Amino acid sequence: xxxxxxxxxxxxxxxxxxxxxxxxxxxxxxxxxxxxxxxxxxxxxxxxxxxxxxxxxxxxxxxxxxxxxxxxxxxxxxxxxxxxxxxxxxxxxxxxxxxxxxxxxxxxxxxxxxxxxxxxxxxxxxxxxxxxxxxxxxxxxxxxxxxxxxxxxxxxxxxxxxxxxxxxxxxxxxxxxxxxxxxxxxxxxxxxxxxxxxxxxxxxx
Amino acid sequence: xxxxxxxxxxxxxxxxxxxxxxxxxxxxxxxxxxxxxxxxxxxxxxxxxxxxxxxxxxxxxxxxxxxxxxxxxxxxxxxxxxxxxxxxxxxxxxxxxxxxxxxxxxxxxxxxxxxxxxxxxxxxxxxxxxxxxxxxxxxxxxxxxxxxxxxxxxxxxxxxxxxxxxxxxxxxxxxxxxxxxxxxxxxxxxxxxxxxxxxxxxxxxxxxxxxxxxxxxxxxxxxxxxxxxxxxxxxxxxxxxxxxxxxxxxxx
Numbered sequence: 063x064x065x066x067x068x069x070x071x072x073x074x075x076x077x078x079x080x081x082x083x084x085x086x087x088x089x090x091x092x093x094x095x096x097x098x099x100x101x102x103x104x105x106x107x108x109x110x111x112x113x114x115x116x117x118x119x120x121x122x123x124x125x126x127x128x129x130x131x132x133x134x135x136x137x138x139x140x141x142x143x144x145x146x147x148x149x150x151x152x153x154x155x156x157x158x159x160x161x162x163x164x165x166x167x168x169x170x171x172x173x174x175x176x177x178x179x180x181x182x183x184x185x186x187x188x189x190x191x192x193x194x195x196x197x198x199x200x201x202x203x204x205x206x207x208x209x210x211x212x213x214x215x216x217x218x219x220x221x222x223x224x225x226x227x228x229x230x231x232x233x234x235x236x237x238x239x240x241x242x243x244x245x246x247x248x249x250x251x252x253x254x255x256x257x258x259x260x261x262x263x264x265x266x267x
Numbered sequence: 268x269x270x271x272x273x274x275x276x277x278x279x280x281x282x283x284x285x286x287x288x289x290x291x292x293x294x295x296x297x298x299x300x301x302x303x304x305x306x307x308x309x310x311x312x313x314x315x316x317x318x319x320x321x322x323x324x325x326x327x328x329x330x331x332x333x334x335x336x337x338x339x340x341x342x343x344x345x346x347x348x349x350x351x352x353x354x355x356x357x358x359x360x361x362x363x364x365x366x367x368x369x370x371x372x373x374x375x376x377x378x379x380x381x382x383x384x385x386x387x388x389x390x391x392x393x394x395x396x397x398x399x400x401x402x403x404x405x406x407x408x409x410x411x412x413x414x415x416x417x418x419x420x421x422x423x424x425x426x427x428x429x430x431x432x433x434x435x436x437x438x439x440x441x442x443x444x445x446x447x448x449x450x451x452x453x454x455x456x457x458x459x460x461x462x463x464x465x466x467x468x469x470x471x472x473x474x475x476x477x478x479x480x481x482x483x484x485x486x487x488x489x490x491x492x493x494x495x496x497x498x499x500x501x502x503x504x505x506x507x508x509x510x511x512x513x514x515x516x517x518x519x
Binding site for chain 1: 323324326327334337338341342345367368371372374375378379380382383386391404406407409410411413414416417418421422425429439443446447449450451453454455457458459461462463464465466468469470472473
């Protein structure tokens with residue numbers, strides 16, 4: 063049995079998973095349209111990656127996130143390409159948690175979301191600090207400005223800003239995915255490889 | 268010039284510009300940004316392929332000027348080293364901060380322009396086909412092509428669901444909590460319909476034997492190695508710049 067990365071990706075990407083991963087890449091890129099229409103102050107730009115991590119697997123989630131950032135760059139937001147390491151962390155970590163059954167209980171989802179937010183903040187801080195000087199032309203720039211004005215370095219300011227806003231965003235994203243997959247018919251979920259992530263260990267169906 | 272050759276040259280150019288963005292002084296990087304903007308109009312293979320791409324590039328230039336100005340001013344304001352270079356509305360801007368901002372902004376713009384110029388002048392299906400000739404697995408190529416299909420469809424589908432939920436009285440204009448609940452009423456049918464569609468498409472792929480015999484699906488032949496001197500020259504130039512910078516750093 064081969065344990066190469068390519069083999070693992072091929073194992074995950076079978077049947078319905080291929081079109082589903084494609085849909086989730088597109089969802090990552092268009093979720094902002096929904097939040098903008100509803101005037102909700104959230105990014106939700108990794109909701110597709112989290113969905114794939116839970117319903118398909120970590121390798122597919124890494125591909126989903128990376129492809130979404132590449133396509134975002136192709137569609138007019140080139141800075142997204144530099145944040146591929148962050149989505150790799152999000153995909154791999156969420157897939158890791160999902161495989162250990164963290165998406166079966168709401169309180170584990172809450173802890174996972176906060177942990178994911180912290181990890182995402184740590185992963186994105188050096189990129190944001192060294193490449194962008196902490197300026198992302200978003201509302202969170204004012205937080206960076208505040209932390210810098212009180213004497214922190216750029217890296218620390220960006221990290222503190224990430225630690226302030228990312229856990230909340232990821233917590234909401236995790237809960238959205240949790241409630242979405244909870245309300246999906248088992249008959250449909252069972253066609254995807256990650257169905258076992260949502261079943262109790264003693265369940266045979 | 269074949270599409271594959273053109274893509275290889277553009278990728279080599281992006282590599283060279285990325286190396287320049289991390290090695291050369293900011294004044295050269297800023298000059299290269301101007302050269303890239305001129306190249307978008309003057310060099311045929313770098314011209315946007317659709318009016319939409321051209322619009323995206325023009326919009327990004329305006330956006331990047333705003334970002335660059337913001338980065339320079341912000342650093343001038345917050346890094347209080349060196350003499351006061353200027354005052355804006357009575358607020359002092361320090362020289363070291365402004366220089367640091369200029370270095371960061373020029374690097375960022377060069378990286379961003381190089382990526383954007385590559386993508387606006389390249390058709391995504393052509394790029395995927397080219398990557399497949401270079402060894403991209405067929406299932407990944409399929410995922411990317413399906414994504415382009417979904418990207419065309421999804422905004423219309425989201426709009427349709429949004430209007431339907433609004434007609435049913437979903438609280439899309441109420442308080443934040445109600446709007447967050449409305450988010451579920453939009454996302455649920457969207458994800459559900461996508462899974463149903465994915466199963467149908469997945470079954471169709473399995474019935475056609477796509478996943479069992481990917482080598483049959485690989486209808487695009489791998490390109491035979493052909494020497495393109497311009498691509499090689501650009502890669503060698505990138506290497507030379509990199510080595511020069513390393514040597515300079517070692518001497519210093």
